[in-house]
Amino acid sequence: MGTVLAMKMRALFTGLALALLAGCGSDLNMVRYFADLGAEVAELGKPQQDVRGQITPQMVAAAGRPVLFATLPQRGTQVVFVEDTRNGDSTSWLSPSNEAIVLQGGVLIATRAAGGDLISADVRDVRAALAGAPGPAERIHRYLDGENHLVVHAYICDYSRAPDVAAAYFGQLEVTRVDENCTGPQESFENRYWIAGSGDVVRSEQWVGPAVGHLTYERLSNWADY
Template identity: 30%
Template structure:
């Protein structure tokens, strides 16, 4: 009964891992990552507390497109572009996510913040 839910390569929820990420509002951030555009957006994460309350954190994120390169997926190597995301919220831990995005906007791998309890999770697409 453990799960990590993803949307187009971005983590949007988790269950059964502790400090569950209940939901996110990721539309703007996901769009900027997929289009490899720079700028600033809001990003919301909601967590389940030990008291079974939902804690909502509104982050202000800066998206920075990076250089092109190649990402290895199993035996295949594909061209990707890197995208860095820095997020901050008042009174909360800031974080730095990194993504590798294929030409069609698919996030093929990344390092993503899952909250104070879990920290970062590395993700990689298994099939493309």
């Protein structure tokens, strides 16, 4: 990550730390933690802070790049990601504490430094189904087992869609909600995608794997502006 981007990310999370300081009184440990790392918020033995509620459009604009707010509900973790690199239709996102995710057309295809990472995923059929192609679709996930051997999980997924309203870009958008129900030999799960008229996934809840559970994300900035 470049020096300029790192400085902008630090400014974003320092601003958020100051907002937390104003709202949390003497909870200096939380402020220092967020100022230094700017990502995960899970103080041991303390209720989780409402980090999303403290982020402002001005903080996001200061990052100078698209920003995502993500949660890992199974772990009670909140993470802010800033776009790192684009490679074709795949985009990698990085947190200040070096967690990373990769999205392909808004669909999660990899995580890093989450523990129990999704090493890679084949989601061509999934993306076609989200765009309106008739299902079912197949998705392939790859993980590492305890001996660092690659393990492949295959799923068959069905889809349903309905009009909805989703929070994104600090506002409410009329969207199409697509529910994806996937079944495989190892486990079954449900993903949700809120898709704007542009075809962009503006909000999502997606399965990472058994060790992590779901990752949810919300777009805080319009990628078309960058």
